[in-house]
Amino acid sequence: MNYKNISFFIIALILLLHFWIRFKISEPYPGLVLPGFYYNGGNENFYKKSKINFTFYNTDHDSLTILPKMVFPGLHPRFSNHYTIFIWNRKMNGSGLSNKDEKKLNNYLFQRGAKLWDSKKTIDRIVIRKDQYTYKKEDPTIFFKKETIEEWIINQNDEKK
Amino acid sequence: MKILTKLVNWWYDQDYNIDTRHLSLFRIFFCLYTIFIIGVPNYLWINTNHAIPFFTPKLSLGIFFTDLPPPFFFITITVLINLLFGFLLFGFFTRPVAISLSVLMLVGHTFKYSFGKIDHDIFFVLLPLLLSNSGWGNYFSLDKIRYPEIIKRNFFSVRYIALFFAYAMFIAGFTKYLGGWLNLDSKAVFYHVFQCQTLVDTPPPASSFVMKYFNNNYSEFVDYVIVFFEIGFLLAVAKLSIFRIFILLTLIFHFINFITLGIGFIGNVPLYILFIRWQKIIDLSTINKLNFSIGSLITFPNFFIMILILLVQFFVIYGVNFSPILMKVSTLKLLFIYFGKAYSFKWIALPILLTIILFSPKLYLNQLEFKKNTKLS
Numbered sequence: 001m002n003y004k005n006i007s008f009f010i011i012a013l014i015l016l017l018h019f020w021i022r023f024k025i026s027e028p029y030p031g032l033v034l035p036g037f038y039y040n041g042g043n044e045n046f047y048k049k050s051k052i053n054f055t056f057y058n059t060d061h062d063s064l065t066i067l068p069k070m071v072f073p074g075l076h077p078r079f080s081n082h083y084t085i086f087i088w089n090r091k092m093n094g095s096g097l098s099n100k101d102e103k104k105l106n107n108y109l110f111q112r113g114a115k116l117w118d119s120k121k122t123i124d125r126i127v128i129r130k131d132q133y134t135y136k137k138e139d140p141t142i143f144f145k146k147e148t149i150e151e152w153i154i155n156q157n158d159e160k161k
Numbered sequence: 162m163k164i165l166t167k168l169v170n171w172w173y174d175q176d177y178n179i180d181t182r183h184l185s186l187f188r189i190f191f192c193l194y195t196i197f198i199i200g201v202p203n204y205l206w207i208n209t210n211h212a213i214p215f216f217t218p219k220l221s222l223g224i225f226f227t228d229l230p231p232p233f234f235f236i237t238i239t240v241l242i243n244l245l246f247g248f249l250l251f252g253f254f255t256r257p258v259a260i261s262l263s264v265l266m267l268v269g270h271t272f273k274y275s276f277g278k279i280d281h282d283i284f285f286v287l288l289p290l291l292l293s294n295s296g297w298g299n300y301f302s303l304d305k306i307r308y309p310e311i312i313k314r315n316f317f318s319v320r321y322i323a324l325f326f327a328y329a330m331f332i333a334g335f336t337k338y339l340g341g342w343l344n345l346d347s348k349a350v351f352y353h354v355f356q357c358q359t360l361v362d363t364p365p366p367a368s369s370f371v372m373k374y375f376n377n378n379y380s381e382f383v384d385y386v387i388v389f390f391e392i393g394f395l396l397a398v399a400k401l402s403i404f405r406i407f408i409l410l411t412l413i414f415h416f417i418n419f420i421t422l423g424i425g426f427i428g429n430v431p432l433y434i435l436f437i438r439w440q441k442i443i444d445l446s447t448i449n450k451l452n453f454s455i456g457s458l459i460t461f462p463n464f465f466i467m468i469l470i471l472l473v474q475f476f477v478i479y480g481v482n483f484s485p486i487l488m489k490v491s492t493l494k495l496l497f498i499y500f501g502k503a504y505s506f507k508w509i510a511l512p513i514l515l516t517i518i519l520f521s522p523k524l525y526l527n528q529l530e531f532k533k534n535t536k537l538s
Contacts, residue, residue: 008169011321015328022332023339 175401177320182446183439184292184319185252185300189455191288191431192250196471198509199427201243202286203478204235204269222271229272236479238265243471249289251464252302256293263290282428284326288435291325292318300445301455303464319435326432327398330411334391342384350387351380354421365423390414401436405525408436412521416514425510433517437524 179187195201207229242265248258266286274280295318298304342349354371375383390410397407412433415426445452517524 002170004173005166005169008172011324015324018328019332023335 172399173320175320175399177323177401179295179319179435179439180445181296181299182301182452183443184295184297185302186443186445186455187431187435187439188252188255188292188297189250189301190434192246194431195285196246196250196474198513201246201471201474202239202266202269204239204273205232205478207235207269207272221274222268235269235272238269239478240472240475241265242269243475244468247464247468247471250467251459252298252304253464255298255302255304259289259293259298263287263293280428281424281426284322284329284432285428287325288322288431291322294318301459303459303461306459322432322435323398323401323404327394327404327407330391330394334388334394337384337388338392342388345378345381350383351375365420367417367420368422371421387414402527405436405438408433409521409525412514412518416518419510419514425514427510427513430513430517438527442524 242262245258245262245265248254249262263286270283270286337349351371354368354375390407394407397403415424415429418424418426443451
């Protein structure tokens with residue numbers, strides 16, 4: 001085996017290690033490393049009950065979409081590039097979050113500056129409390145904290161109507 | 162094992178090598194592109210407001226911190242990065258400078274990403290490190306003036322940059338696959354565009370078009386194309402000519418991404434440029450006008466002028482970040498927009514990507530030469 005092979009296998013090993021961390025460690029535990037949740041779930045374990053599947057208009061399916069406007073709608077434009085918007089889906093007739101999952105969701109939201117305030121065990125609603133930071137239009141350099149509680153109660157029947 | 166070894170040897174026979182002169186030209190392009198087009202990374206904003214709680218991901222440098230470091234820390238790394246880009250542009254201590262640049266940017270990005278938003282610019286951060294050993298400081302550099310004899314180099318870097326990029330694309334595709342993009346009712350692309358159209362203040366230019374014409378089952382076809390394209394990248398790296406075709410397709414893909422989802426991928430442009438057919442496009446083997454004019458610009462006085470420009474640029478960004486009074490001055494606001502990247506980003510991404518796409522057949526494909534040869538024969 002020459003040096004080419006050795007260097008290739010070292011690199012391959014590093015990539016395999018990354019692959020293992022990315023899909024076996026990172027995804028089920030959002031607190032361990034920052035996960036790539038962006039792609040339609042991407043994590044069967046975590047999203048088994050609350051899977052992102054982009055079915056906002058698909059009322060034929062028994063799914064429920066929680067659509068927060070933005071984590072920080074009033075954020076200063078200087079920061080606005082640094083946040084991602086997430087769509088949360090919950091299975092309408094499925095069971096609620098387990099305590100473990102709730103902890104994970106809490107952790108996940110905490111990373112984004114939001115808090116899970118209440119999640120009923122029979123999920124037909126989810127409430128996210130947002131510590132929303134905004135600024136005065138007259139003087140965009142001054143921030144002030146505005147705590148709001150936003151609640152999305154989306155009933156599937158209402159949605160169908 | 163023998164077959165694997167043979168395969169690796171075969172892969173090493175693929176000509177990924179780029180001439181040192183062209184790599185040196187690429188170094189200049191990379192620095193100029195960063196300094197004047199996308200802006201040198203700025204980490205000053207991170208600790209100007211404690212609006213966001215600090216989160217420490219366990220597999221990062223963040224574990225050594227309980228809270229964000231003081232503003233002085235971010236000032237130091239930002240000013241150092243500004244200066245080091247000047248050093249790299251003029252090839253002054255190229256190798257240590259390239260390594261330091263990547264390390265500093267990685268440290269800055271650790272805190273930038275600790276808020277939850279992961280960006281698409283990791284290759285921009287890693288490029289100096291990956292190319293540090295490639296000999297990209299051998300020509301058009303102050304190092305060359307200081308040490309005229311040619312420095313030893315190897316061809317490790319470019320081949321593995323291709324592999325890393327292919328792996329990154331593969332990971333993106335694989336995640337989509339795990340996320341259910343191949344389910345027939347997922348319509349993932351459509352709902353990503355939907356998200357952009359409904360939730361972003363200024364939706365991307367073509368998102369409404371997608372909303373209008375792709376709200377049907379055929380949009381699932383796009384999901385399939387994207388997943389297979391991204392996963393297929395890992396195979397494409399086996400042969401450079403195929404890899405170049407995939408890079409060309411990536412350009413088009415990222416252009417469509419930009420107009421439908423607003424994701425510019427502008428930080429990846431140097432990476433796309435790295436894989437153009439350097440030898441065929443730019444002749445640097447003989448003494449010509451281009452060779453001469455680039456060489457004549459790499460001098461110590463010009464180096465000091467550039468360092469001065471970079472320092473001024475840093476102080477402008479510093480002033481805008483920390484002084485509420487300066488923030489109100491419109492000229493400085495404009496400067497911030499130019500250097501601070503955040504606003505100019507979308508307006509420069511479109512023309513740059515479009516230009517590269519227009520020139521891409523010549524930049525990446527061998528087809529044109531083939532036609533010429535057949536005519537001659």
